[in-house]
Amino acid sequence: MLRIRNLEAGYGRLRVLKNISMHVKAGEIVTIIGANGAGKTTLLSTIAGLIRATSGEIRFRDQEITRMPAAKIPRQGCVMVPEGRQVFASMTVEENLLLGGRALEGGAKKELPALLARQYEMFPILRDRRAQLAGTLSGGEQQMLAMGRALMSRPSLVMMDEPSTGLAPLIVRDIFQIIVRLREEGNTVLLVEQNAKAALGIADRGYVLETGKVIIQGPAEDLLANADVQRAYLGREKIE
Amino acid sequence: MTVELFIQYLVAGITYGSIYAIVAIGFNIIYNTTGIINFAQGEFVMLGGMLSITFLQLLPLPAAIALAVLCTMAIGAAIEMLFIRWLVNPGVLRMIIITIGLSILIREAALHIWGDNVHSLPYFIGNEVSTIAVLGARVSPQVLWVIGVCALMVVFLNVFFQATSVGREMRACAANRTAAILCGIDTRNMVTLSFVLSAGIGALAGAVMSPITYTQYDIGTGLAIKGFTVAILGGLGNSLAAVAAGLLLGIIEAFSVSIVPLAFQDAISIAILLVILFVRPHGLFGSSAAAGLKEF
Numbered sequence: 026m027l028r029i030r031n032l033e034a035g036y037g038r039l040r041v042l043k044n045i046s047m048h049v050k051a052g053e054i055v056t057i058i059g060a061n062g063a064g065k066t067t068l069l070s071t072i073a074g075l076i077r078a079t080s081g082e083i084r085f086r087d088q089e090i091t092r093m094p095a096a097k098i099p100r101q102g103c104v105m106v107p108e109g110r111q112v113f114a115s116m117t118v119e120e121n122l123l124l125g126g127r128a129l130e131g132g133a134k135k136e137l138p139a140l141l142a143r144q145y146e147m148f149p150i151l152r153d154r155r156a157q158l159a160g161t162l163s164g165g166e167q168q169m170l171a172m173g174r175a176l177m178s179r180p181s182l183v184m185m186d187e188p189s190t191g192l193a194p195l196i197v198r199d200i201f202q203i204i205v206r207l208r209e210e211g212n213t214v215l216l217v218e219q220n221a222k223a224a225l226g227i228a229d230r231g232y233v234l235e236t237g238k239v240i241i242q243g244p245a246e247d248l249l250a251n252a253d254v255q256r257a258y259l260g261r262e263k264i265e
Numbered sequence: 266m267t268v269e270l271f272i273q274y275l276v277a278g279i280t281y282g283s284i285y286a287i288v289a290i291g292f293n294i295i296y297n298t299t300g301i302i303n304f305a306q307g308e309f310v311m312l313g314g315m316l317s318i319t320f321l322q323l324l325p326l327p328a329a330i331a332l333a334v335l336c337t338m339a340i341g342a343a344i345e346m347l348f349i350r351w352l353v354n355p356g357v358l359r360m361i362i363i364t365i366g367l368s369i370l371i372r373e374a375a376l377h378i379w380g381d382n383v384h385s386l387p388y389f390i391g392n393e394v395s396t397i398a399v400l401g402a403r404v405s406p407q408v409l410w411v412i413g414v415c416a417l418m419v420v421f422l423n424v425f426f427q428a429t430s431v432g433r434e435m436r437a438c439a440a441n442r443t444a445a446i447l448c449g450i451d452t453r454n455m456v457t458l459s460f461v462l463s464a465g466i467g468a469l470a471g472a473v474m475s476p477i478t479y480t481q482y483d484i485g486t487g488l489a490i491k492g493f494t495v496a497i498l499g500g501l502g503n504s505l506a507a508v509a510a511g512l513l514l515g516i517i518e519a520f521s522v523s524i525v526p527l528a529f530q531d532a533i534s535i536a537i538l539l540v541i542l543f544v545r546p547h548g549l550f551g552s553s554a555a556a557g558l559k560e561f
């Protein structure tokens with residue numbers, strides 16, 4: 026589904042991602058874990074086209090998207106739920122969702138009502154709040170709105186950047202349950218998390234990112250059992 | 266003051282106020298999608314009047330105005346595509362300098378094309394002396410044209426922004442540019458569209474007001490200052506508040522004529538602008554929280 030080869034990207038002169046290679050297969054949950062500043066957000070933003078790669082290649086469903094304008098990438102079926110939710114605060118919940126359906130092409134637009142109903146079924150709280158301004162929702166509700174908005178375009182790959190950050194443990198559990206349900210329904214998820222234990226708990230495979238490089242990769246169980254990973258990311262002290 | 270005089274001042278205030286409101290809304294539309302103030306906004310109004318007057322030599326009045334509005338919209342699009350689009354992360358100061366430069370450029374071009382004479386469109390109905398009675402006072406029918414067209418534009422813009430999907434996308438672009446891109450919205454096209462819309466409403470206002478206010482190559486500057494005052498007064502980016510603020514400024518100006526000499530009329534809006542910038546920089550109707558989020 027997604028294949029990245031020798032990717033390099035950064036901000037101006039600052040090189041953040043160094044020679045990253047990874048892949049995501051259809052139907053998988055793949056997680057990227059790493060400390061603050063490791064380059065996780067930069068990696069997702071580069072895939073989403075918000076940051077230009079300086080070298081390397083990103084292929085999505087057998088098509089090169091490395092230099093595709095960011096606004097075209099959702100139409101290929103690759104969407105991102107950004108860090109910090111980024112809902113349209115001054116617009117209603119329903120408007121936010123409808124905007125997520127913007128990436129649907131021509132004829133698929135007829136499915137908008139059905140897709141809307143589907144998100145309301147998956148996130149019932151959004152139905153109750155449909156006419157409310159997104160900025161007035163709680164953090165957890167905003168996260169669900171951001172996820173629902175991304176799902177409105179029936180994507181084949183959903184990238185999520187730290188969906189659990191800043192949420193109460195009970196809500197975090199809900200969010201992870203929804204991600205598992207997404208996979209059960211045939212979706213593919215690329216999940217960036219600092220909450221490494223929870224992420225590896227639901228993922229099929231994982232990559233550990235450190236200062237812009239992939240240092241360890243493998244099946245989620247292996248990573249959970251890996252001594253280095255345990256020491257750095259699964260320590261007894263809870264990683265926020 | 267007699268009731269009749271009062272109504273006459275009031276109507277004059279509402280007329281100018283609705284023009285200021287349209288100029289302010291033009292500022293707001295571009296500000297909302299780009300975060301920049303387009304100081305060439307007043308020039309769109311001038312172009313709407315001047316082009317209508319020119320096209321009237323070849324076409325009937327409604328067609329001349331329609332063509333003038335379309336041409337001004339094309340100029341708005343061209344400005345955005347030539348001078349704004351290719352800038353990566355333009356600073357506020359740089360944008361201000363660019364738009365002020367553009368306004369000077371357009372004004373000088375207008376001076377070459379139309380000279381420094383005062384031009385005007387004919388009255389849409391009747392002539393300078395025809396009047397109709399409004400609550401006992403006599404006002405020109407053109408005044409009702411100006412107020413009516415400006416009111417219609419406000420209604421149209423509201424419907425456009427609230428009820429159409431393109432309008433919704435423009436608001437999304439204003440609310441959160443990155444999220445809009447992630448939804449697949451080409452934000453650069455939205456920015457172009459905001460210039461086209463602003464140019465269009467400015468030009469239409471410029472055409473309907475031309476019979477009573479006249480059109481000269483340099484009217485844009487004064488209108489931009491008034492419109493900017495109104496935009497700030499209402500709280501930048503808030504278009505309904507701009508209507509209220511526009512009417513307020515127009516009415517204050519109209520009544521001030523009976524208190525201060527006419528020559529000082531323009532000083533009033535500058536004084537209001539300065540006071541607002543010092544006391545309530547987020548506008549009369551805006552919230553300070555929203556103002557804090559904006560870099561201007």
Ligand SMILES: Nc1ncnc2c1ncn2[C@@H]1O[C@H](COP(=O)(O)OP(=O)(O)O)[C@@H](O)[C@H]1O
Pocket residue numbers: 036039041059060061062063064065066067068
């Ligand atoms: N907009 C930016 N401009 C410059 N440097 C940035 C920017 N965003 C992030 N960085 C830098 O890039 C590195 C990686 O950041 P990021 O991808 O956000 O990490 P993570 O998401 O893993 O916490 C950090 O060193 C950070 O300081």
Ligand SMILES: [Mg+2]
Pocket residue numbers: 065066067108186187
């Ligand atoms: Mg991050």
